[in-house]
Structure formats: C-alpha cells, structure tokens
Amino acid sequence: MAITLYHYWRSSASWRVRWGLELKKIPHQKIAVDLLTSAEKQKEYLEKNPSGYVPCLVVDAHPPLAESLAILEWLEENYPEPSFFQGDSFERALIRRLAETVNSGIQPLQNLDVTRKLSEDKTKQAEWIQHWVIRGLGVYEAILREAGRDRTKFSVSDQPTLADLCLIPQVYSAHRFQVDMKYFPRCQAIYEAALATPECAAARPEAFQPKA
Amino acid sequence: MAITLYHYWRSSASWRVRWGLELKKIPHQKIAVDLLTSAEKQKEYLEKNPSGYVPCLVVDAHPPLAESLAILEWLEENYPEPSFFQGDSFERALIRRLAETVNSGIQPLQNLDVTRKLSEDKTKQAEWIQHWVIRGLGVYEAILREAGRDRTKFSVSDQPTLADLCLIPQVYSAHRFQVDMKYFPRCQAIYEAALATPECAAARPEAFQPKA
Numbered sequence: 001m002a003i004t005l006y007h008y009w010r011s012s013a014s015w016r017v018r019w020g021l022e023l024k025k026i027p028h029q030k031i032a033v034d035l036l037t038s039a040e041k042q043k044e045y046l047e048k049n050p051s052g053y054v055p056c057l058v059v060d061a062h063p064p065l066a067e068s069l070a071i072l073e074w075l076e077e078n079y080p081e082p083s084f085f086q087g088d089s090f091e092r093a094l095i096r097r098l099a100e101t102v103n104s105g106i107q108p109l110q111n112l113d114v115t116r117k118l119s120e121d122k123t124k125q126a127e128w129i130q131h132w133v134i135r136g137l138g139v140y141e142a143i144l145r146e147a148g149r150d151r152t153k154f155s156v157s158d159q160p161t162l163a164d165l166c167l168i169p170q171v172y173s174a175h176r177f178q179v180d181m182k183y184f185p186r187c188q189a190i191y192e193a194a195l196a197t198p199e200c201a202a203a204r205p206e207a208f209q210p211k212a
Numbered sequence: 213m214a215i216t217l218y219h220y221w222r223s224s225a226s227w228r229v230r231w232g233l234e235l236k237k238i239p240h241q242k243i244a245v246d247l248l249t250s251a252e253k254q255k256e257y258l259e260k261n262p263s264g265y266v267p268c269l270v271v272d273a274h275p276p277l278a279e280s281l282a283i284l285e286w287l288e289e290n291y292p293e294p295s296f297f298q299g300d301s302f303e304r305a306l307i308r309r310l311a312e313t314v315n316s317g318i319q320p321l322q323n324l325d326v327t328r329k330l331s332e333d334k335t336k337q338a339e340w341i342q343h344w345v346i347r348g349l350g351v352y353e354a355i356l357r358e359a360g361r362d363r364t365k366f367s368v369s370d371q372p373t374l375a376d377l378c379l380i381p382q383v384y385s386a387h388r389f390q391v392d393m394k395y396f397p398r399c400q401a402i403y404e405a406a407l408a409t410p411e412c413a414a415a416r417p418e419a420f421q422p423k424a
Contacts, residue, residue, distance in 0.1 A: 050354035051317065062302050063359060067316070070308035077301040089289040090274050096282035101263065104279070104316040114321065117343065118330070131329065142262035147275060 003028035006048065006056040008035045009208035012107060012169035013068040014055040018203035019165055020072050024079040032208065035112065053111075069103055072162060084162040091156070094147055098140060098155055098163035102170045106136035110173060129177045137174065137184045140167065144186055153193050160194060168194045172205065215240035218260065218268040220247045221420035224319055224381035225280040226267040230415035231377055232284050236291040244420065247324065265323075281315055284374060296374040303368070306359055310352060310367055310375035314382045318348035322385060341389045349386065349396045352379065356398055365405050372406060380406045384417065 005021065005028055007014035021028055033039045033054050040052045048064040049056040057065040057074075065071045076084050085092045108114065109132040115125040149156050155163040171191040174181060181188040194200040201207075217233065217240055219226035233240055245251045245266050252264045260276040261268040269277040269286075277283045288296050297304045320326065321344040327337040361368050367375040383403040386393060393400040406412040413419075 047358075050358065051313065051351045053317075059302075063306070065302075065305045065309065067309040067312035069316075070305050070312055073308055074301055074305040077304070089286055090271075090277075092289070093277045093282050093286040094275070096285055097277065097279040100279035100282055100315075103312075104281075104320050105263065105265075108316050108320040109326065117340075128329075139263045143278075146259075146262065 002060055004058045005030045006033050006045070006054060006058070007031075007208070008033050008040075008054045009205045009210070011035070011054045012173055013053070013103075015169040015172070015203055015205060016068045016165045017055045017057065017071050017075075018208075019160075019168070019200050020075055020084065022199035022203050023082060023084070023160065024075060026075065026079055030208075032210070034210075069099060069162075069166075072165060076162075082159070084160075084165065086157060086159065086161060094143075095156060095161045095163045098143060099166045101136060101140050101143065102166035105139065106132055106170055107166075110177070126177055129173075130179055133170070133174045133177060133179050134183070137170070137179070137187050141184055141186050150186070154190055160197070160200070164190065164194055167191070168200060214272055216270045217242045218245050218257070218266060218270070219243075219420070220245050220252075220266045221417045221422070223247070223266050224385055225265070225315075227381035227384070227415055227417060228280045228377045229267045229269065229283050229287075230420075231372075231380070231412050232287050232296065234411035234415050235294060235296070235372065236287060238287065238291055242420070244422070246422075281311060281374075281378075284377060288374075294371070296372075296377065298369060298371065298373060306355075307368060307373045307375045310355060311378045313348060313352050313355065314378035317351065318344055318382055319378075322389070338389055341385075342391055345382070345386045345389060345391050346395070349382070349391075349399050353396055353398050362398070366402055372409070372412070376402065376406060379403070380412060 003026060005017060007018060007030060033045055039045060040054060046052055049066040051066060055068055057071045065074055072084060085095055110129045115128065118128055119125055144155060152158055154160045155167060167187060168191055171187050215238060217229060219230060219242060245257055251257060252266060258264055261278040263278060267280055269283045277286055284296060297307055322341045327340065330340055331337055356367060364370055366372045367379060379399060380403055383399050
C-alpha cells in the first residue's frame with residue numbers, strides 16, 4: 001500500500017499518528033500542511049479533509065482517512081502488530097477511555113480555531129488552555145489511580161497503547177503552555193519514558209519543525 | 213451481566229449510549245445523574261467517573277466504563293449484533309471519522325462546563341454553541357457528500373451506525389440552540405428517519421425528562 005500522511009509538525013493529533021506509524025513500522029511518506037499560512041483552509045487540502053484539521057491519511061486511491069483516533073483504529077485493523085491495545089474488552093475500554101479523555105476532553109479546547117474564536121488576547125488564550133489541560137490531566141491521573149496503574153512505565157502497562165499516543169503530545173502541549181507538571185507526576189513520568197523510546201522520539205514535533 | 217447506565221436525560225453523550233443499548237437489546241437499569249443539582253460533581257459519582265461527565269456504565273463488579281465512544285466500542289465487542297459498524301476497514305474508518313466529527317469536533321465545545329467557563333452571558337453562550345454546531349454539521353455533510361452518501365436513510369447506509377448514534381443527539385442540540393437546520397438538509401433528514409425508529413425514540417431525552 002502507498003500511504004501518505006498529511007500533518008503539521010506541532011499538531012498534537014499529527015504526532016499521535018506519526019508515533020503510531022513508527023510503532024508499527026509502516027512505510028509511508030509525509031507531506032507537511034502549514035497551519036501558519038492556513039494551508040489547511042485551501043481547496044487542495046479541504047478536498048481531502050473538509051474539516052480543515054490535520055492529520056489526514058491517504059491510502060492508495062481510497063478516500064482519505066481523517067480524525068486521528070479513526071486513523072489509528074484503521075492502522076490497528078490493518079497492521080495488528082504491535083498492537084495499540086492489550087488485554088480483554090474491559091482493558092481496551094480503559095485504553096479508549098484514556099485516549100478520549102485527551103482527544104475529546106482536552107484537545108478540542110486548545111485547538112487553534114477555538115482559541116482564536118475565544119479571544120485575540122494571548123493571555124486569555126493561555127489561561128483558557130491551562131484551565132482545560134489542568135482539568136483533563138487531573139482526570140487522566142485519577143483514572144490511572146482508580147485502575148491501579150500507579151507504577152507502570154506507560155499509562156496502563158509497560159508497553160505504549162492508544163492512551164499514550166494521545167497523552168504524550170498532550171503533555172508536550174502542557175509544557176508549551178506553561179502548565180506546572182509537578183502536579184501531574186504520573187503523566188510527566190510517562191512522557192519522559194516515552195520520549196526515551198526511539199519510536200516516540202522519531203515522531204516528536206522538533207523532528208519536523210521547518211528550519212528558520 | 214448486570215449492567216447499569218448512569219446518565220442525564222438531556223446529555224447528548226448519554227443519548228448515544230441509551231440508543232446503543234436499545235439497538236442491541238441489552239437488558240440494563242438506568243440511574244439518573246442530575247446535572248442541574250451538580251450530582252455529577254459529588255463524591256459518589258466522581259468515584260465512578262472522575263471526569264464528572266455522563267454517561268458511565270457499570271458492569272457487574274468491573275471498574276466503571278466511561279467516555280461514550282469507549283462504552284459503545286465495548287458494547288460492540290461484547291454484543292456484536294446488530295453491529296454499530298458495517299463494511300471493510302475503510303468503511304469503519306469513515307464511520308468512526310463521522311462519529312469523531314461530532315464527539316471531538318462539536319460536543320466538547322457545547323459542554324455545560326465549557327460554556328459556563330466561557331461566559332455567564334446566555335447570549336454569548338448561544339452564539340458560541342451555534343458557531344461550532346454550524347461548523348461541525350457543515351463538515352459532517354461535506355464528508356457524506358465526498359463519500360457519495362447522498363441518499364442513504366442513515367449517515368452511511370440504510371442502517372444506523374456509530375456515526376448516527378453521535379449525529380442524532382447533536383441535531384437535537386442544534387434545534388435546542390436554534391440552529392437553522394435548513395442549511396443541513398441531510399443531517400435533518402437522517403434525524404427525522406432515526407426518530408421514526410422505535411429504538412432511537414425510546415432513547416430520546418423526553419422519555420427521561422423528570423416530571424415538573
């Protein structure tokens with residue numbers, strides 16, 4: 001299969017899919033969509049993904065795939081090993097719940113479109129983002145505690161899952177927006193463990209940041 | 213299995229799961245969580261779901277399940293028929309993409325917590341919600357057009373899928389917030405078709421609205 005990922009270096013949802021492609025060692029090419037010049041609002045990109053959001057995955061001549069979790073579930077179905085999941089259906093539900101705690105609970109509220117609509121004042125934008133990141137990461141850690149995952153290397157075990165694919169880019173954003181991660185020691189520890197792996201490191205934003 | 217759904221009558225994510233349980237004819241009991249009296253912020257509920265969001269599904273003595281899409285995927289794995297999906301992996305990716313277009317693209321922005329944080333001014337809240345609902349439903353219809361689903365009874369075929377479980381409660385919200393649905397004729401037609409089915413009608417908010 002010929003696979004092309006349309007992404008933006010600093011988009012957290014793009015990082016999820018970049019990391020997923022690395023974990024499963026899926027050959028592909030990447031095409032950058034520059035959100036700073038609103039390339040995602042141009043006809044050429046909107047024809048692939050009318051939401052104007054990145055990422056988007058094009059496989060052969062199939063209609064493009066979009067929404068990062070839908071893309072990751074597609075990758076899982078077509079390239080099962082190594083899996084983004086583990087355990088039984090309750091364990092998969094826990095993993096998907098953690099993923100959604102970031103995907104629908106935090107990320108949509110820090111989206112560029114949303115913060116621009118909220119206010120042109122950068123301070124107000126930052127306060128808004130911090131509020132939702134702090135709320136969301138607090139929930140994430142509470143879920144881990146209640147599920148008895150206090151000491152695992154990644155969110156639910158010693159292997160990365162769909163939950164981590166969402167968490168790590170979110171923690172990166174938390175740092176960017178100056179959230180004090182000392183209040184979220186589990187998330188911070190998982191973040192550091194993940195960045196020490198070659199697959200996550202290869203997918204990180206800096207690896208795709210345009211040269212000045 | 214003994215299954216209990218914690219829900220709120222007017223929560224769109226609760227409606228998704230109520231409808232899913234009806235479609236698969238899964239015996240269960242329901243317990244109302246009254247968001248108007250902030251019951252979801254009380255210790256008893258937060259112990260089940262630290263996000264303080266509804267719905268939440270408790271199965272036997274297992275740890276509670278939360279996040280509506282994670283719950284629906286769990287239902288699908290444990291009660292495969294009738295399926296919330298259809299077709300091959302590309303078709304499932306389309307269905308999940310449509311579901312996420314609502315779940316992460318619209319619903320988080322109209323969440324009570326979010327609109328309260330935005331402003332105490334009801335007019336500002338309504339304008340904000342309308343903006344994101346109009347954007348999101350426009351994207352939803354564009355995806356259907358590009359996928360050649362112009363004439364199906366439900367979003368992708370003549371049977372309801374995970375996409376519809378998310379769409380119909382969202383269209384209900386659109387009406388509630390006075391979005392003019394004449395601009396979204398496909399979504400409106402799917403909404404009307406769905407409400408004409410006994411399973412969707414049995415799950416609708418009015419069926420669970422507390423008596424005044």
